[in-house]
Amino acid sequence: MCVAYKPNTAFYEAYGIKGWQSLEKTINYLNKSYPDIFTIADAKRGDIGNTSTMYAKAFFEDLAFDSVTVAPYMGKDSVEPFLAFENKHTIMLALTSNEGAFDFQTKSIDEKELYKVVLETSKKWKNSENLMYVVGATKTEYFKEIRKIVPNSFLLVPGVGAQGGNLQDVCKYGMSDNVGLLINSSRGIIYASKEKDFAKKAALKAMELQVQMQEILKA
């Protein structure tokens, strides 16, 4: 089991330059002091070719994140520029944890749901071995189908915690013999307390989740 750091860039951007400085300080500190922590810029970017390259440079080079989340709507030439970076990972939205996932992602395209078409199509893209996928913990009933399409891909699974995803089910249906899962709780941890003890309470919540995962892995 390893630990990952997945800041949502929105929370830094909302504070403008100070926010950006804070993000830079945090990632630099982590990369220096905890080089083994896998870092994910949860930015959900995606734009046409040359612009995606600029985003990739921002997160992979300037901020030196290990990975970044991207949106698939604009297709191949909006994602491949991210995949071109060696030793970096691109985590694409497939089936997200929110209610709005049912607006388009689970709708059928030629008798196949959009998220499945997204998964299948992306496997054909250049350097697709650098791709991982976002699959929400609140959608465990879909995991089996998803694993049929991408048995060897890492899945980033948000939605455990505040959004109510079930850790046990996520592990049961999401783990594969070949590859693990990146399970993510954000609000459940960072909003554990709004008092001065927020850091302690957040650490406690994170440890709680870690212990739960450890137990499931043992069983």
Next chain:
Amino acid sequence: MCVAYKPNTAFYEAYGIKGWQSLEKTINYLNKSYPDIFTIADAKRGDIGNTSTMYAKAFFEDLAFDSVTVAPYMGKDSVEPFLAFENKHTIMLALTSNEGAFDFQTKSIDEKELYKVVLETSKKWKNSENLMYVVGATKTEYFKEIRKIVPNSFLLVPGVGAQGGNLQDVCKYGMSDNVGLLINSSRGIIYASKEKDFAKKAALKAMELQVQMQEILKA
């Protein structure tokens, strides 16, 4: 006819804090000196509720843009937080100008193309009167169908210039009796010259396009 400023945020983010400072300086200067210029943060954001609210705050409040571009993949609860801001506009990707648009956007969902489902669905969202849509200038053959679904919405039309979209066709098929178009050339203008005369050449290219539009409007 009015002028809009549509910076692609990637090009600032790629320069880290300095880039963000530059974006802030530019938008502040514009808002102060040219308050009539419509400003668009071309950021293509989209995330679950509370995160989208943070992005909206970053662009609508902190940077005081008039509008921001968003991606539809995560559905209603990822876009509505943007729509909640009064006197601000949200420009959602519908049919983009790039090749990758054919990967998913033009695929059929229950016998209807995804971009049409996106357009129709979004009309039912709260405060949808604040919505505009991105439709690529390279896809003029789709404009007629799009205008049937959203006759009263502003369209932001990128892809004239470097991407080869035809201005005449865009106006012919995209304009409606009720509402206009926001036609956008980025690379065609900003990369007009890589020499010291870049500002002059860019201004010239912008004026060229403006004159072309004026002529079409007259005719």
